[in-house]
Amino acid sequence: MNDMRLVERDVEQVQGKIEARGVQVHYGEKHALKDVDVTILDRTVTAFIGPSGCGKSTFLRCLNRMNDTVASARVEGRITLDGQDIHDPRIDPVQLRAKVGMVFQKPNPFPKSIYDNVAYGPRIHGLARGKAELDAIVETSLRKAALWTEVKDRLEAPGTGLSGGQQQRLCIARAIATSPEVLLMDEPCSALDPIATAQVEELIDELRAQFSVVIVTHSMQQAARVSQKTAFFHLGSLVEYGETGQIFTNPTDPRTEAYITGRIG
């Protein structure tokens, strides 16, 4: 990792987008997330790393209230998006999820055409007036997801017929088609080969210009490559959160050091 010039990577000074304070999650009896405080910055890639079962995906799913769909999950604490409490009873999770998009670990395109996959979000949120606008949104989203050139001649083909990497980029295109402000990615490259991974990582870097991206990853190299901020989770607690360069070169917590040097995990 020494060729990555981690130390020199600069983090733009931008304001916080999402603030999490004292977040606790219980799955039934299991205390999955303990007292997490994080401020996620706007137009920044934030990586969550940590061993399996450490709560990083759980925390990610708190940020767009996807844990609401898990019957046994109980979320406590305060999470704000642009200063608004996302658990406010007046807030509709549907609108929240339109602002905070999500890409899942396993590519999960709808069994519909490529076009319909991308157009689905704009359609249900009424973001396009007329076919031309919708076409434009689909094209822009697919271009941003670096998929346009590969699929522009077969937009009516089923999205499930694409290769794994293409499917994942389609899911990213689908997520950004609703113009979210935050994009949550739950191990988006775990099912991809190195070439597709590189494409997705490049994409993440480009997305940073418009979105705040939060990525959960098992690959520390990936975290180091794409992120500006890194949070290390261990056994349900947030152990350390800081600039990526600092976390990987000069961790303050011994557990972080143990993890990034491969002694725990």
Added chain:
Amino acid sequence: MSDVTAGAPGAARGQSLLAGSARTRARRAREWRMKAYGIAAIAISLATLFFMLATIVMDGAPAFRQATISFPVLVDEAIVDQAGTRDAAAMAKVTTIGYKRLLGQGFIAALEARGIDREGIPDKDLAAMISDDAPARLRDRVLADPGLVGQTIEVTAYATGRIDGYLKGRVTRESAARDSNVTPAQLDLADRLMAAGMLSLRFNWGFLTGPDASDLRPEAAGLGVAIIGSLYMMVLVAIFTVPVGVAASIYLEEFAPKNRLTDLIEVNISNLAAVPSIVFGILGLAIFINFMGLPQSSSLVGALVISLMTLPTIIIATRAAIRAVPPSIRDAAMGIGASKMQVVFHHVLPLAMPGIMTGTILGLASALGETAPLLLIGMVAFVTNFPAGPLEGGVLDPATALPVQVYSWASRSDPAFIERSSGAIIVLLVFLVIMNVAAILLRRRFERRW
């Protein structure tokens, strides 16, 4: 099984792969026995199925053919229209007895004209070779077209069940000698009629379209009313159960909170599917007929009772289909900001549709064969009038159903009903096969991969 016991000493190092160990041989033998059991089980079921189908087809196939006698009949004005007005209302006063005389005269005249020797069979016995159903048909034909009076028309009438049975090998001269309904002389005459081309076995459309007939004229009994009754019931059952079943399943699967109450509902739906069907019949009798006062023997009541029985099946199948939709699709839709309703109607239902349709059709198919509850609500009645069209309230008219018709024919005394009973089973099986094939085709047509 117990293949993974620790410290297996076999397969010593350096032993040839060709030698094979005792352990491997034992495993092979176990595998072979397992396969043999499976094949034996399939062979037994196939043999049983084949035996059942063969018996039914052999017994039932003759029901689709019917002995008919063709001869010219003079529609005598002196008998059917004494006033000479050609007024159908006035002519309707002449009962079938008059037409029976016409047929008898026509038949005897035809024998004489063709020079067929009656060998001393009395007129009464000659006329008795023609089905009692024929005069009624001739009367309907003449009343519908009074212009036929005075003309000689060609009539094709059913032969009686005994003559029909003789042509199909069911009645022999020995049995005829002991039978008061037929004489060996009549059978001899039947042979000569066959030779002359007046008597022949033809495909029997009346079996599929005609109404039931009494014990005295099995040759005229048909499945028309039963087919219409079954059809009405199936359509009504589909209308009643599909919306309710699918709505209940969607609610239970996607919206209902998981608590004691929903658990209780779930358990009871499964219990309901296991309740004996006759119990539903009693329920239908008590609620729909005695309490709500719906007409008995009607396809509406039959459909309501069968709907109650089919509903649990459809709910269970639909819930299984909904549950089989991968959660990743729900997550994907939810992650974009689709509401619960949109997730269900845009994604879950389309993907569950093949399963729902297959389950529904199979549920309907088993409902089609349901007999016991229909007996209790009076659908076993002897119904010779066709129910009215569906828009004229035909679902409230008395009707029977295919399986009930099988049951009631099987309990009649005349042996001619045995073949008709089996013939009705064939028709029922054809309907079931059509529905199952439709289920498979729909599944293929709508199946999607994810």
